[in-house]
Amino acid sequence: MTSRIASVTGRQLWDSRGRPTVEAEVILESGAVGRAIAPAGASRGAHEAIDLRDGGTAYGGFGVNGAVAGIGAEIAPALTGMDARDQAAVDAALCALDGTPNKARLGANAVVAVSMAVLHAAAAHAREPLWRYLANGAKVRIPLPEIQIFGGGAHAGRRTDVQDFMVMCPKAGSFRRALEITDDVYRAAGKLMEAKGPLTGVADEGGWWPNFSSNEDALDTLTRAIEASGHRAGDEVYISLDIAANELGDASGYSLALDDGRLTSEEMAARIVEWAKRYPILSIEDPAGQDDWAAMAAVTAAIGDRVQIIGDDVLVTNADRVERAAEAGACNAALIKVNQVGTVTEAKAALDAAVARGWGAIVSARSGESEDVTIAHLATGWNAGQLKVGSFTRSERMAKWNEMLRIEESLGAEADYAGASAFAAPIAATLA
The missing domain is CATH 3.30.390.10 (Enolase-like, N-terminal domain)
Known part of the structure; x- marks a missing residue:
């Protein structure tokens, strides 16, 4: 047949x-x-x-x-x-x-x-397993997970301006170990907030839904949670942010409700750069709005040699917009969401465009998810290097993390954890 x-x-x-x-x-x-x-x-x-x-x-x-x-x-x-x-x-x-x-x-x-x-x-x-079918005989890496600890923005009633406070473990050595470390951090963060008082449940993607006094308060708490978990911030565990700046304003300015109100495009870029200097941040997604190319380029120019600057709303998994961003000097990584563009082929074209530019590539879930595990296979079979699913709770998230554990186990001794190699070359060099 x-x-x-x-x-x-x-x-x-x-x-x-x-x-x-x-x-x-x-x-x-x-x-x-x-x-x-x-x-x-x-x-x-x-x-x-x-x-x-x-x-x-x-x-x-x-x-x-x-x-x-x-x-x-x-x-x-x-x-x-x-x-x-x-x-x-x-x-x-x-x-x-x-x-x-x-x-x-x-x-x-x-x-x-x-x-x-x-x-x-x-x-x-x-x-064949889907990831192997996609790889078509090529060698693949097990992707580096990017996992939410605190949820904010549109995913958590805007309790914080920043949408996602996440962690990454590029030196973990395996996907399994990265999840184990993340579990330590997640539990430590919950205990810190329970003791402090701002714990109010979980957000859309399963991260803690806190009530922080400022965005910096959240960053301070996450840094303390990493250390309290027994791991070294800025070595074993790094912070990753999804600013989702598109939700905060536009090219004419941004509003940070928890901080000091209205910021110009230039001030917003400066604020992001300041955070990257003060905290163990390795990756920042959408530090500017979807049409604020100048701010995206400014952030990339300032810290893109050591921090991954991911385009999501600005790129929308579109190969043409990836090329436009590269020409503008904006971004050094692309978020890949198949439903953002509509078909598997178009999503792969955007990923290929990013990789051809020497960028990082992150296959990502959405806030409204299901038990579907397709993206775990896409991230592996396409050799993307990174996978963003949400937090370390809720079954629609864990289904994908657990599927990655099965894939890693199936590869046995041939399993190659992407780690630092998932990033653009200058950033990878800083992690060596």
Whole structure:
């Protein structure tokens, strides 16, 4: 039996926020089956692909009946008979069928679920784990995890201006050890906040949901948590921030509610650079808004030789925007979210563009997630070097971390932890 697509089915499932989402199921003529579930973001850039939601009062307007119907009425007939092994052709057909630059007609949630389901079906047909199917015989690294300890911004009722306070362990030696160290830090952070009083639950992605008096208070607490865990801050464990500055303002200025109010673009860049000098920070995501190229470039020029500057909302997993950022001297790493652009092929193109520039690449989850573990396989099979999933709690996050443990174990002695090699060369050199 062949690897041609026999059927494509869509269905409504539920994500980690209790909102409807789309699952696609693809069955090949060989009987191989692939399934994938679309994630959803809370902090979204204006340039990214758009989910199709039903609106109205049901499910708070987040229903996906239209997106699911589109899979059955339009996508299934268009893809039936196509070879699932030709992912580029399948994704091109999806883009042509939608006919919009941002997947608005059929919905990025429908398109991305189908695109990933086709990929899973092709791997099942080949009788290979998805990561191995993607690697196609090439050597891969086990990605360095980036794990949230405190959640803020749009993910936690804006208790802090900064969206994510995370940790990275580039010298851990293995993925398993990186998770063990992170567990130490996570528990230590919880104990510190319990003793101090600002502990108020967990955020969308499972990190502690604290009530800090300032952004620096959060940075101080995280640094103390690293040390209290028995590990060395700035050696064994580093801080990674997702500023999500797009949520704080625009090119005309930013508002830091916990600090001193309104900042100009230049002042915002200076504030980020100051934090990088004062704290053991190794990575900063979106220090400026999605169209504030000058501030992104300023931060990159000031500290990009020792700190990873990641583009998320500014790049939106778009290869053309990666090239534009590189020409502007903005960023030295790209966040890769498949649903942000809509198809596997387009996401891989953005990753390839970043790697070709000598940048780091981070395959990332969204704040609205599920038990789907596709991104663990993408990060490994594409040899991205880094994986960002969220925190070290909640099953939709742990499903992906646990899948990485299985992948690492399956490689045995051949498992190669990316560590410092995950970063652009100048940064990697500082970690040697």
